[in-house]
Amino acid sequence: MGKVFEIAVIPGDGIGPEVVAEAVKVLNFVTNGGDKEVNLTTYKLGAEHWLETGETLPEETLESLKKHDAILFGAVGAAPGDTRIPSGLIEREMLLKLRFALDHYVNLRPSKLYPGIESPLANPGNIDFIVVREGTEGPYVGNGGSVRTGTPHEIATEVSVNTAYGVERVVRDAFARASQRERKHVTLVHKHNVLVHAGHLWRRTVEAVAADFPEVTHDYLHVDAATIFLTTDPARFDVIVTDNLFGDILTDQAGAITGGIGLSASGNINMSRTYPSMFEPVHGSAPDIAGQQKADPTAAILSVALMLDHLGLSEESKAVERAVEKEITSRQELTDHRTTSEIGDAIVALLA
Ligand code: NAI
Ligand code: MG
Numbered sequence: 469m470g471k472v473f474e475i476a477v478i479p480g481d482g483i484g485p486e487v488v489a490e491a492v493k494v495l496n497f498v499t500n501g502g503d504k505e506v507n508l509t510t511y512k513l514g515a516e517h518w519l520e521t522g523e524t525l526p527e528e529t530l531e532s533l534k535k536h537d538a539i540l541f542g543a544v545g546a547a548p549g550d551t552r553i554p555s556g557l558i559e560r561e562m563l564l565k566l567r568f569a570l571d572h573y574v575n576l577r578p579s580k581l582y583p584g585i586e587s588p589l590a591n592p593g594n595i596d597f598i599v600v601r602e603g604t605e606g607p608y609v610g611n612g613g614s615v616r617t618g619t620p621h622e623i624a625t626e627v628s629v630n631t632a633y634g635v636e637r638v639v640r641d642a643f644a645r646a647s648q649r650e651r652k653h654v655t656l657v658h659k660h661n662v663l664v665h666a667g668h669l670w671r672r673t674v675e676a677v678a679a680d681f682p683e684v685t686h687d688y689l690h691v692d693a694a695t696i697f698l699t700t701d702p703a704r705f706d707v708i709v710t711d712n713l714f715g716d717i718l719t720d721q722a723g724a725i726t727g728g729i730g731l732s733a734s735g736n737i738n739m740s741r742t743y744p745s746m747f748e749p750v751h752g753s754a755p756d757i758a759g760q761q762k763a764d765p766t767a768a769i770l771s772v773a774l775m776l777d778h779l780g781l782s783e784e785s786k787a788v789e790r791a792v793e794k795e796i797t798s799r800q801e802l803t804d805h806r807t808t809s810e811i812g813d814a815i816v817a818l819l820a
Pocket of ligand 2: 716
């Protein structure tokens with residue numbers, strides 16, 4: 469027995485447990501035997517758990533999660549329109565709380581158009597880029613308030629927080645990732661012609677960090693232009709680095725052009741490794757298809773690949789990615805749709 473990786477698993481609600489079951493199948497398979505072992509601990513959290521217990525994320529659960537090497541997360545949230553759960557409660561008090569408390573400053577979202585997957589774009593080209601979205605600052609920190617609330621004189625503020633420290637660490641991460649990729653190119657996306665204070669901090673930081681990565685080229689796009697190019701020429705992108713809000717929006721667009729929500733993986737990463745990073749499919753709990761074995765577990769399985777890479781198991785990570793790619797190709801030939809567990813089984817079979 470060699471290194472033991474302690475992994476916390478949060479299946480969550482809806483299709484979360486279904487896709488996580490397949491992700492765990494794959495994780496167990498690739499880490500089985502040899503010089504490593506994974507030890508999984510499951511945590512019950514989410515909307516259902518809140519209904520049963522009134523708990524969102526208790527302090528002792530957070531402390532217990534901190535002791536792990538990584539977290540595998542499914543999805544949380546009730547059906548839209550379920551009035552038993554206050555809107556935004558689970559998102560704010562559980563999901564966002566985890567990302568901030570565990571200092572997940574790199575929100576990593578790869579976008580790849582796999583062979584055989586249909587893009588809504590007529591000429592998608594060879595889409596293969598990653599978005600490095602800042603995860604702990606920007607307009608998402610809750611730095612605001614309102615006065616005269618609910619009156620005609622209401623004033624509401626939502627101040628975007630950008631620190632030199634926070635911007636530098638995420639920009640450095642983007643350049644480091646680019647230096648490991650074939651095209652070695654970083655695109656900063658912001659809006660520094662209008663958002664001059666934050667925008668120029670980002671611009672100057674990119675210029676300073678770029679000096680440490682002479683092999684990486686870089687350019688800049690305003691966010692509005694970036695949405696045009698993501699539609700007309702997404703193949704031009706290699707690594708996009710951007711703030712929390714722009715990254716949230718661009719990664720939804722990126723997911724859409726690469727053929728869908730069932731394939732998009734993400735990592736909420738703490739590169740300083742002071743706390744565990746968390747890996748999750750981009751999609752939500754999909755209450756409309758929950759419990760029917762209709763969910764595509766590929767996004768959750770690709771999240772495992774990101775997790776393996778973060779844990780230093782890059783061989784295993786690449787093997788999972790290759791198996792996913794082959795499964796996607798093989799499913800084109802089927803007349804019936806594969807069920808959730810059939811996709812997981814097919815990927816494990818390809819790994820064998
Ligand atoms: P959603 O992503 O759950 O579903 C949107 C649509 O995509 C649905 O038609 C669903 O059936 C489909 N879909 C999602 N994942 C799929 C998969 N793996 N395979 C096949 N089809 C899939 O978004 P929605 O409906 O807006 O939200 C449902 C709940 O999930 C809400 O409570 C929301 O707050 C929560 N949510 C949670 C997230 C998280 O835990 N990180 C992220 C997004 C939403
Ligand atoms: Mg989003």
